[in-house]
Amino acid sequence: MKFKKLSITLLTLILVMVLSFTILAKEAELRIYHVNDVHSRVEEDDYAGSMGYAKMATLIKEARREKENVMFLDAGDTFHGQTIANINQGESISHILDLMKLDALVLGNHDFNFGQARLNELAEMSNFPFLAANLVREDGKEIPYTKDYIIKEYDGFKVGIFGLATPETAYKTHPKNVEGLKFADPVKIAQKSVDQLKDKVDVVIALSHLGISEGSDYTSKMVAENVDGIDLIIDGHSHNVVESGLMVNDTMIVMAGEYSKYLGYVDLSFADGEITDLKANLIPREATKDVEEDYIISTVVDRINRANEVITSQVVGETAVELNGARGNVRTGETNLGNLIADALRHKFEADVALTNGGGIRASIAKGEVTQGDVITVLPFGNTAMLTKVSGADLKAALEHGISEYPATEGLFPQVSGVKFSFDGDAEPGNRIKKVWVAGEKLDPNKIYTVATNDFMKAGGDGYEMFAEAPILSEAGGLEEILIEYMDANSPVAPEVEGRIMAE
Incomplete structure (x- = not known):
């Protein structure tokens, strides 16, 4: 009886160990689509070279059907820029991105162009969060329309995403639009954000509107050079086309140009508690010639344009x-x-x-x-x-x-x-x-x-x-x-x- 009990106990222990090893060894993959500086270039446009949201939606929907884990992020300058957005102060863009199931957006400098009250209204009507960990009020009160970070879970591993807004917003939107706000040092806030997330998540992403322009006081390169623990920076602001990712120390920086000319994506593989592969790609508008526009998005855009046409035509x-x-x-x-x-x-x-x-x-x-x-x-x-x-x-x-x-x-x-x-x-x-x-x-x-x-x-x-x-x-x-x-x-x-x- 003792031998039999011992055998059962040993078998149970072995089974637990095997199951634990299987869980630890389980591989997971995540595809992260990203855009930046679309400036409400909603429609495909030969003149501007824009792909438009309807074709992007088709590509992202196809990936969601084929892959278990898909994320969609926007690196800012989203709600303002073209007539379709400006007439209704960004509401049309919020609606379209909701339909595309956007996971998060970092606030770009031009996202403040309608003022803070409108930004708060856009946050309330949007089903995705606005991120900006380095944005604070001078009076110390909470900002109702932003979050510092979010955490998403995929197949047993967790991804933390925090936002960095450019301090240039203080003078790259009308000063009245940022009254009472301060844009803290992105490098210091990035380190603080990593410290807050590192024990909670397996992968850390900075969703950034800093850019890599040498003319800026703060850039994503500076963040990557001075902050340990960021796996991926999805960037915007400087409108660069970063075709296969820019490695700075152990951090990859990606950016998808401007005006919806590109849809970027990063394929991330994860196993045994570690990122095992990280590959960046861009889909140029030229490669989407045979991609059909998503029916829902194109229909919504058409309806918005018809409503605006009385004014714009x-x-x-x-x-x-x-x-x-x-x-x-x-x-x-x-x-x-x-x-x-x-x-x-x-x-x-x-x-x-x-x-x-x-x-x-x-x-x-x-x-x-x-x-x-x-x-x-x-x-x-x-x-x-x-x-x-x-x-x-x-x-x-x-x-x-x-x-x-x-x-x-x-x-x-x-x-x-x-x-x-x-x-x-x-x-x-x-x-x-x-x-x-x-x-x-x-x-x-x-x-x-x-x-x-x-x-x-x-x-x-x-x-x-x-x-x-x-x-x-x-x-x-x-x-x-x-x-x-x-x-x-x-x-x-x-x-x-x-x-x-x-x-x-």
């Missing part, structure tokens, strides 16, 4: 040439669309000079009729026009600041009217401007000039602090209204690049 003018508003162009040099907008702004106030940030120009316009929707797409931020006055010295300082990050494609690059300047892009920032003329005459540093700009820059946005204390002489409507008015009076327009901005 109104023809407001005509252009005899293509108007160049491409991101890489308006942020590094003079373009004909930049000139047109600046001319309209200067004309509105009869100002000496007009200056607007290239980052506020979000699209090009094709030759032919121009609709209200086209203009809203180009100037989507709802910025108002303001007339101020500054000294010639401050005007030069503004131009110096505007080219300080050149040749990086930063939004502070100026588009101008009434002023002409040359600069050396290889010189040290702050000493790049060579010559400046206003109305054909050499700039007088002691003279007072009237300057038309937008309320974002007037408030010190994009770092234009020299405008913040300048007196406001007059205010007008939105930039889009001013451009529509100017085009209506001057169509057909045919602006040219005239040598207003000259790189030596």
Whole structure:
């Protein structure tokens, strides 16, 4: 009897050990789809090179049918940018992403463009969380529309996802949109987040809107270089196309370009308590030629567009040439669309000079009729026009600041009217401007000039602090209204690049 009991006990022990080993040794796989900086480019578009959400939804649904574990993450700048989003202040985007079963989103700087009250409403209507671990209120109160992190479980292993918002939000949205908020050091907060998660999860992901641009004070590279324990950074903000992942120390950084031109995915394999494989891929729009659009998403988009069409289809003018508003162009040099907008702004106030940030120009316009929707797409931020006055010295300082990050494609690059300047892009920032003329005459540093700009820059946005204390002489409507008015009076327009901005 003792031998029999011993045998049963031994067999039971062996069985428990085998089952335990099987559980520990069980392999699991997770596919993580990701997008960033879509800027509400919802539809497939030959002109912008966008894939659109409907084709993305098809690809993600197919993966969910074929694979047991699929995650979908968004690295920010999502709710704002195109007419389909701006007319209803992001509600349409929230609805579409809910239908696509988004798991989480990190707040990008442009996600604040409708203000905090609207952001809170979007959070309440969305079935996915907004992440931003480094976002805090100055008064110490809880922020109702964000979470620091979430934890998801797949086949016995847990994934922790925390968010990092760019501190550049403080000046890359209108200052009133972030009143009372502080953006803490992403590196310090990333380490704190890892410390909070490391004993709770098996895999740590940073969902980041920091980017990898050398012109930024904080980047995802810095986080990866200085924080141990992050397995994957899904990044946005700098619009880079990172085809197969960027390894920095033991952390992989991925990014999927911009404007839904790519759908990124990472295949993660996990076994015995460890990540055994991590592979990053991008699906370019060109590869989705034969992918059918998801019926539900395309139907919803069509319904939203029909509702908006009464407003957006109104023809407001005509252009005899293509108007160049491409991101890489308006942020590094003079373009004909930049000139047109600046001319309209200067004309509105009869100002000496007009200056607007290239980052506020979000699209090009094709030759032919121009609709209200086209203009809203180009100037989507709802910025108002303001007339101020500054000294010639401050005007030069503004131009110096505007080219300080050149040749990086930063939004502070100026588009101008009434002023002409040359600069050396290889010189040290702050000493790049060579010559400046206003109305054909050499700039007088002691003279007072009237300057038309937008309320974002007037408030010190994009770092234009020299405008913040300048007196406001007059205010007008939105930039889009001013451009529509100017085009209506001057169509057909045919602006040219005239040598207003000259790189030596």
